[in-house]
Amino acid sequence: MTDKVQLNLPLAEVALDRDYLSRSNANLFDELWLNPRTRVLLMFEQRVLLTSTSELKFFSPETVSSSGLLVFLGNTVQAGDPIVLQVIDEQTALSIEADSDRWHHLRRSGIGLSSSEAAIFTQALALANWHQTHQFCPACGGRTLVQKAGWVRFCEPEDREIYPRTDPAIIVGVIDDQDRILLGSQGIWEENRFSILAGFVEPGESLEAAVIREMQEEAGIVVQEPKFLGSQAWPFPFSLMFGYTAKFAGGNVIPDGEEIVKLRWFTREELKAESHALMLPGKLSIARSIIEHWLGEELQGQDR
Numbered sequence: 061m062t063d064k065v066q067l068n069l070p071l072a073e074v075a076l077d078r079d080y081l082s083r084s085n086a087n088l089f090d091e092l093w094l095n096p097r098t099r100v101l102l103m104f105e106q107r108v109l110l111t112s113t114s115e116l117k118f119f120s121p122e123t124v125s126s127s128g129l130l131v132f133l134g135n136t137v138q139a140g141d142p143i144v145l146q147v148i149d150e151q152t153a154l155s156i157e158a159d160s161d162r163w164h165h166l167r168r169s170g171i172g173l174s175s176s177e178a179a180i181f182t183q184a185l186a187l188a189n190w191h192q193t194h195q196f197c198p199a200c201g202g203r204t205l206v207q208k209a210g211w212v213r214f215c216e217p218e219d220r221e222i223y224p225r226t227d228p229a230i231i232v233g234v235i236d237d238q239d240r241i242l243l244g245s246q247g248i249w250e251e252n253r254f255s256i257l258a259g260f261v262e263p264g265e266s267l268e269a270a271v272i273r274e275m276q277e278e279a280g281i282v283v284q285e286p287k288f289l290g291s292q293a294w295p296f297p298f299s300l301m302f303g304y305t306a307k308f309a310g311g312n313v314i315p316d317g318e319e320i321v322k323l324r325w326f327t328r329e330e331l332k333a334e335s336h337a338l339m340l341p342g343k344l345s346i347a348r349s350i351i352e353h354w355l356g357e358e359l360q361g362q363d364r
């Protein structure tokens with residue numbers, strides 16, 4: 061295992077002081093709307109606007125109404141400027157920017173952002189996705205109210221607070237005794253797309269146990285010595301990816317045929333030689349970071 065490249069996690073920078081104490085201020089948004097340093101990030105169907113130089117486009121409060129879903133994301137680490145996410149509807153979005161191609165997805169445009177702006181987009185998107193899917197109480201089905209500056213949804217009849225959700229998933233670079241890495245291809249992917257294997261952590265399960273179970277299920281193999289490398293949020297819709305390596309310890313490599321349809325061991329030379337012909341994980345992903353960590357250098361070729 062080479063350690064020349066540290067795990068490079070493009071979405072994991074700490075860009076904001078989340079300032080959780082301010083979330084309890086009932087007048088927070090009124091105060092923020094009077095604060096000339098406040099910057100508002102508008103989000104429409106998971107997308108945001110960028111400036112002509114491909115940075116996140118923020119609005120000053122006096123230029124936008126305070127309607128729609130508001131979430132206080134925190135204060136920028138460097139300047140201390142408050143950042144507010146505002147989730148807007150189609151009518152509002154199109155009145156601000158009618159060309160829908162100018163509203164950008166994180167997956168497609170995030171790689172052009174600075175790491176701090178990519179982190180802000182990631183946080184905003186994860187929260188917007190949670191609100192989108194948690195408008196009703198999971199216990200009684202009643203409509204929930206937004207509280208605590210967008211960090212809690214509240215079920216009034218039951219006096220129940222519902223907190224933002226993050227789904228843990230493990231993703232694993234399996235390495236054999238010849239120092240090769242195992243890549244797989246999912247049935248729903250293009251023919252030549254390959255990545256390392258991943259799966260959700262199940263209730264009552266540790267991360268390490270999930271690594272061992274998922275590799276058994278998806279590839280029919282036994283792995284051991286799961287080694288944690290790093291983590292980053294993956295807000296599609298609200299996952300948190302835990303990156304691991306693990307040692308191949310036996311078993312016949314057989315795709316499960318359901319999720320994974322192809323599996324193949326790659327040497328470094330093979331992966332470098334074929335990287336232009338293969339579709340490999342995008343530059344925002346922890347999958348690519350783990351492959352590059354093993355490879356000892358940046359992957360050349362496609363980012364898609």
Ligand SMILES: [Zn+2]
Pocket residue numbers: 197198199200201202215217218220
């Ligand atoms: Zn309820």
